[in-house]
Amino acid sequence: MPVDVEHTSSPQEGAPFRKALDFFFTAADEASPGEKNPLTQPTTHLPEIIRALAEQFGEAILGVEEYAGEQTVLVEAQRIAEVCRFLKDEQGFRYLADAGGADRFADEERFEVFYNLVSFEKKKRIRLKIRVDEAALTAPTVTGVYRAANWNEREVYDMLGIRFEGHPDMRRMFMPEDFEYYPQRKEFPQLGIPGSLPLPPRTPEGPLQRDPFPTAHEGPTPKSYEEPPSQIAREA
Amino acid sequence: MVSPDARNEGFLTTRVDAVLNWARSNSLMPMPMGLACCAIEMMAFAGPKYDAARFGSEAMRFSPRQADLMIVAGWVSYKMAHAIRRVWDQMADPKWCISMGACASTGGMHRCYGVVQGCDNFLPVDVYIPGCPPRPEALLHALMDIQEKIRNEYSVTQDYAQGPVLTPEQIG
Numbered sequence: 001m002p003v004d005v006e007h008t009s010s011p012q013e014g015a016p017f018r019k020a021l022d023f024f025f026t027a028a029d030e031a032s033p034g035e036k037n038p039l040t041q042p043t044t045h046l047p048e049i050i051r052a053l054a055e056q057f058g059e060a061i062l063g064v065e066e067y068a069g070e071q072t073v074l075v076e077a078q079r080i081a082e083v084c085r086f087l088k089d090e091q092g093f094r095y096l097a098d099a100g101g102a103d104r105f106a107d108e109e110r111f112e113v114f115y116n117l118v119s120f121e122k123k124k125r126i127r128l129k130i131r132v133d134e135a136a137l138t139a140p141t142v143t144g145v146y147r148a149a150n151w152n153e154r155e156v157y158d159m160l161g162i163r164f165e166g167h168p169d170m171r172r173m174f175m176p177e178d179f180e181y182y183p184q185r186k187e188f189p190q191l192g193i194p195g196s197l198p199l200p201p202r203t204p205e206g207p208l209q210r211d212p213f214p215t216a217h218e219g220p221t222p223k224s225y226e227e228p229p230s231q232i233a234r235e236a
Numbered sequence: 237m238v239s240p241d242a243r244n245e246g247f248l249t250t251r252v253d254a255v256l257n258w259a260r261s262n263s264l265m266p267m268p269m270g271l272a273c274c275a276i277e278m279m280a281f282a283g284p285k286y287d288a289a290r291f292g293s294e295a296m297r298f299s300p301r302q303a304d305l306m307i308v309a310g311w312v313s314y315k316m317a318h319a320i321r322r323v324w325d326q327m328a329d330p331k332w333c334i335s336m337g338a339c340a341s342t343g344g345m346h347r348c349y350g351v352v353q354g355c356d357n358f359l360p361v362d363v364y365i366p367g368c369p370p371r372p373e374a375l376l377h378a379l380m381d382i383q384e385k386i387r388n389e390y391s392v393t394q395d396y397a398q399g400p401v402l403t404p405e406q407i408g
Contacts, residue, residue, distance in 0.1 A: 175350070176315060183349050192349025197314040200321035200358040 044070040044125050049091055056086055070127065072114075077130040077139050084115065084128070084145040093117035093126060096142075099152035101160045105186035110134040111162055115142065115149075132162050141167040159184035253390055260304075260330065261386040262292040264379065267303035267327065269320060272310025274337040274369040286372040291379055300326040305382065307375070308359065311339035312352045321358050330391070334378050335361040338368045 050073060054061050060076040060083070075083050087093040095118040102112045109131035117126050132139050141164040142149045153164045154173040161182035163170060171177065181188055181196060266288075268278055282288050282296055297303040300323045312320060324333070335355050338344035341364045343353035355361065362385060363378040 188349070190348055197349075199314065199352065200318050202358060 072127040074129050080130050081140050081142050084142045092119040092121040096146035096148045099149050101156040103186050138163045138165050140165050257387045261383040264293045264305045265295050265297045265303045267306045268296050269308045274309035277369045277372050278309045281372040281375045304331045307334045307336055308340040308355045309336040311346045312355045313350050317352050332362045332382050333359050335364045
């Protein structure tokens, strides 16, 4: 689908983008309208950046959607790292504020991963989305661009089961390593699967099935923050 | 009671249980297992306004080997349950346990796959406190309940309320 850049841009360029944000304003905000009030700045309205993305990547930009004054760019999954690299190096989006996943159960491409990027220089925020098919369940990692994506991608893997190819440390984030399910999927029951998570024994004589302090017995386990050297470290 | 013969000589006769219970109940050292927002109320309980020192419990011990009262304050995840149990096993007997708040007692609002639905699934809890979070007064009340329980314990003499004294032959 070609990108309709003109359609997604504001009617009046440069004017404060107020259309969908009126909801958040109070009377106190009206005292300093316009450029002095940071809330009125069009931080999530990015026609120039989306135009640059469309020129650079063409067909890899699958579409732009707008909701509540926020523009979201749907990117082809295999090129997400390139898009992130372009936005970081060329457009100044140096900060990965958040990344996560969603289960669009019963939709065509079932899973979705989003990336919220922030540019301090331009005072802009952009959200990228990729779609992941249930059969493939893999997506390329962006840890080579943003090291902050490490734990976010681990969380997505833990909760939804999407593996990120090239991730330096693809382990579960919250659930135990031997847990067999992905709890944020829609088919997972809210109260869990009985017996899937062991409890300590009720009596003092019972053996502890799971050692919370393996350092006492088997030597130190690798900590999650002790990452293998990333691509960034090797380049530096 | 003061025995007549020992009067004016500085002696006092009593039961061993009475002395032990008096000492134990007035010097409970809590192990603060603070896991969530209940721990904030637990800090107020230990602080000067609510002042657990009035009950001899001002010394929070972060080492299980120096503590004899575990206060489980907050929701317990399945992963954390194993660590809590390990800490509990390291506490020296006699020891007591307070389950503070709705989450520690029943899982509370965390009715989901990752949270143990009540820490009595793996700990012998003596006193449960309702509330989300409970007021520090409620925790003080639980502490007084624990003290009351300790004062009525028998650790040396036979507890006759539990049945008749058995001879060694009867025990076999």
